[in-house]
Amino acid sequence: MAPPTTIDLPAIKARNWTLKTTYTVSQIISYNLALGGSGSSLALVYESDPRFHALPTYGAVPCISIMSLVHAAMFDFLPNFQGHNHVHGEHYLSLKNAYPIPKGIETVNLETTARVVDVVARRTGVLVCVEIVTRDERTGIVICENEWAGFVMRTPSSGANATQTPRGERTAVYPTPTRTPDRTITHQTTPEQAALYRAASGDLNALHIDPETAKAAGFKAPILTGTCTLGIAVRHVLEAFASGDASRFKSVRVRLSGPVFAALGETVRTEMWQEDGERVLFKMIVDWERDERTVLSQGCVMLRGKNQGASL
Template identity: 65%
Template sequence: MPPTTINLPAIKQLSWSITTSYTVSQIISYNLALGAPGLQLPLTFEGHPNFHALPTYGAVHDIAVMGLVHRAMADFLPNFESHNHVHGEHFLQLKKAYPIPRGTEQVRLKTTAKVVDIVDRRSGVLVCVDIETVEEESGDVICLNEWGGFVMKIPTAGANKAQVQRGQRTTLYPTPTRAPDKVVSHNTSPEQAALYRAASGDLNALHIDPETAKAAGFPAPILAGTCTLGMGVRHVVDAFAGGDVRRFKSVKCRLSKPVFAALGDEVRTEMWKEQGGRRILYRQVVGEGSQEKVVVGMAVVELSGTAVDGKL
């Protein structure tokens, strides 16, 4: 029988796990899907001594486990309809550099998700899902994520009236009023959207099929939010860490509006340096003047003065 209210204590007892794997080819495809130049060999050539995955690669593993969470939402949220669930906020903390497989070998990961908070947003709720990804062979934690999903048009009885504050996971930063310290632009394309679907495993038709997008109320297919997030973090790391992904610690952002790669949207990442360059506030926008819209906002990347553990 479908639930009539939100039983948060019971929901917090639930968990979902999935085992995934990746190869060198998938890392290369992911890096290219975020706009990495083909001749930037540390991102595109597995034989380069500094070959590595871009720091937001951990969000790919979220997509797989969030598929399980999404399918289960009808069991714990009243009046749940799948089309009313959108990715609204994201936090990612990198604990260890992504292991690089040799040749055609695969790295196997176990990713586990748990609901840690459900917050009343009047027209629906924010569902906060904690996600941990562990390398199976070593048992090392690779990354921690928190996926914030807005679920609209459901009764909010039983949800928390205010969000439980959990440090970096819940801290959003207002956009500074001064001019940005750096701005980087990227022209999206239908090919990028298609490549990201393949690289990430996010095969939602909304990201590729015009008819599906039209039925959802969009003028064209929308770019996956994790792709827009990944591009923004790449721009920050390139601009303020010289491309050294070992300095990346974490990112937190709000996904505000869709990007239409099928229409060739140009995404501008506007960045502000704080704390001597260890904290970078940023937002991503498309359009100019009265047509400007924020697609990722209230965002922050934390950088360290030293490299994270692990091989590049």
């Protein structure tokens, strides 16, 4: 098949992908630790604890596997597509219940479907918005919904939408407040964290572990997986405004603005502003060798009311 010369948006929207995956207790424990969860918190690391649960951004993990299928298909439907020009730019995650994984089940079978819902012209490429829905295969119940927006550089935008189609929280923009943050939490990343997250999430992209691959991609060192950076920020929001109660998480929307170099032990700082009882705005900054830069921006976590979350 000859590569396309323009973007056929209706044809792209007609495509879909389905993938079945299985996750175990061991992977959930590894995931919680990879986000900086405490090894002494039995709710995060001991499967027999009645409060045992996956941190809520575990709901983004099924995206990683199915996005590999979408990424491979981009060679067929995007002009001049090159794999290394595709980066994770924005993300939305919504949990339909209090937790991303059914409680009390040691092995979880999931079915995840994906479809492109928008392709938007940008100055140097296009933004490809992919809707991802994950169900419990056993019951058919929707567990979570994600929208993964990937920025594809150097792709001609002929045929793409000129502006992004508004879709509520999925496309909302949350400007960072100018006032002093209400809360700030820091976290020091490590090479071990980056390696653990690869194993826990199944994202085995060499960019996140191999210095030579990172160098070839234009980075000074391997970069932390974007969904890991997001997970750390959400954990900070829950600690700051929900007393660590993961069941109060409802949704998150954020822009991934830059890489974190866990291989260099960079420290990240999550700055947070509580707009009301259920909405927390945030951004994440790296302060490394006096080179302060924003890595997550326009972030917003929506919390469930105190009486709406499930007890652990």
